[in-house]
Amino acid sequence: MKAMILAAGKGERLRPLTEILPKPALPVGNSPLLLYTAAFLRAAAVSEVGINLHHLAPHVRQVLGDGSQSGLQITYSYEPTLLGTAGGIKQLEPFWGQEPFFVINGDTLTRIDLGKLRDFHNRVGSALTLALREDPRAPSFGLVGVDEEGRICRLCDHKRHPEKPAAAEYMFSGVHLWEPEILSEIPAHVPWDFSRQLFPHLLQRGFPLYGFPVDGYWNDIGTPQRYLDTHWDLLKGEFSRPGLPPMEPGSVVRDENSEISPTALLKPPVLLGAGCSIGENATVGPWVVLGPSVRIGAGARVTRTVLWSGASLDPETVLEGAIVASRSRVPRGRHYRKLILTAGSAGELLASPFKNS
Template sequence: MRALVLAGGAGTRLRPITSTSAKQLVPVANKPILFYGLEQIRDAGVTEVGIIVGDTAADIEAAVGDGSALGISVTYLRQEAPLGLAHAVLTAADFLGDEDFVMFLGDNLIEGGIGDLVASFERDRPAAQLLLKQVPDPERFGVAVLADDGTIERLVEKPADPPSDLALVGVYLFTSAIVDAARRISPSARGELEITDAIQQLLDDGQTVRASRVEGWWLDTGKKDELLDANRIVLGTVTQRIDGDVDQDSTVTGAVVVEAGAVVTGSVLRGPAVIGADARIVDSYVGPFTSIAEGCVVTRSEVEFSVLMQGCVLTDVPRIEASLLGREVRVSRGARRPAAHRLLLGDHSDVELAEGS
């Protein structure tokens, strides 16, 4: 079995963060989202991995390399444009050959890994096996309609009037029959070759398509609030580890990770939280569900339930929460008069000022 990981999307819902970097590399608990999926694929015993890349190919390749650090072997597959998941399958046709494969969307996180799913697929070998999850907003996803015996009856991509609330999670298992099915479908109204249409083609051909339900959490990290929620959930699994330098004037409570090279002075850290390598936390408060990446500097500031990417600097900031700060962002409190907010923001930025601030 091989794996096909999709990491070519533009990530428009996470702009401006993704205006300069791949959405699959945005960190959750200080690790790129993409790495969680690659590790779950490896842990399921699949080591030959093709990664679909697009305009952010250089960033993805720099982060993952040849895959050896993750225990996998990686082949990069360039998709000419984001023309749909079934188009990605056709792009990878030569790499996949006649092998069964698992397809994993690179910005998804699921609880518990995919080992059991892969094992059941290899045992029974349906043409396709899909993961489903009950969701409150099925119109955002491809949805499945199940027959009375629990098999999949039909699929609909992002329906305006959803026939069910069972969304397709971004993990699929296929035999090579899906490649032939993808070749026989037409672009949707969105101009894309939809994987739901290719799977529907399998159903129309009389092939067996099975469903498995996600019992734990599934996180699609395409938006800021979703990413913060993913960060909260993953941080809830960490245990305290102090490899950096925390002085005697600081207080550490709960599951806090302080990586090697980080320095914490005169500060309060309340977990779960992660402080990255070579970060500096000075006379500050870092509250629960916060990830501070490597090289960040937080001075006389408070931050909680937030993600700070590499090299962020906070200085004299009274309070930041529920925030996502991109690489090298600087936020400070000025003393100049007249008192005013002074902002330098890129396209698609989103700023919410506290009342009375």
């Protein structure tokens, strides 16, 4: 089968992190998110993948290359001007052929069963099937209403409508399965969006659109807090790093060549990348992920924080609920909470508040 990874977006809510890397290339547990997506699709018998590009496109290409190391054949599609979620798929129309294909958002990390989604799609004769989730956050993401047979009767509402009852309401997971006939409904060379244009258009035209409730791990990294929450799920063992077993809940996992002072304290769960250094009397954890070559100074304290590769904390620094980008240096004795820390052009430390968390 084939699949589309939507990877062209700018990731505005994750700025300034997405001024450094595009969302699909952000590290999760020290591996780019795209590697998780590639492994997920390959496990579902997907062999060919289309990926649209725009924002920081070379970084996306760098993660997967031609796809051979992930067992995939990849076709990239660059958009000089963003074409929207549906328009990006339309631009790759010759790639899709005559078989159904999966679509997944580039900021989604999931382990749902694509085989069950495919079986349902084929059984009911759907033109487009959305993978749906029961989730208390559904109104904020957009509610999808389905009837007793699973046919979609309402799409992407942000409030409930008792006067328009549906048999059930769910959250759209960002994963769907398309029949290629849908492509002819999308105008070429103009921006077109799923929820605002394509889905309502298909409903109006009478296409059979269905929703299929799925189980299995799911999250997206679209905001700083959800980016952190995805790491905590990794530390809880709810999903695993590519090619590795899940972490044991409450464990400390160290990659090779870490140097840890005998007087340093690691409070699980913690994940340490290769070549980390932790100084005397420093406290790391709980809920901390250190990227490769991170340096934690003497007496520093770090909790509920993710540090990218090469970041460093001077002695006596305190971090709580922070995200620290690569090559950022946090000065001695500072205390930062719920901030994104990045390095400025002159090496100065820049602190940015979380957005839409």
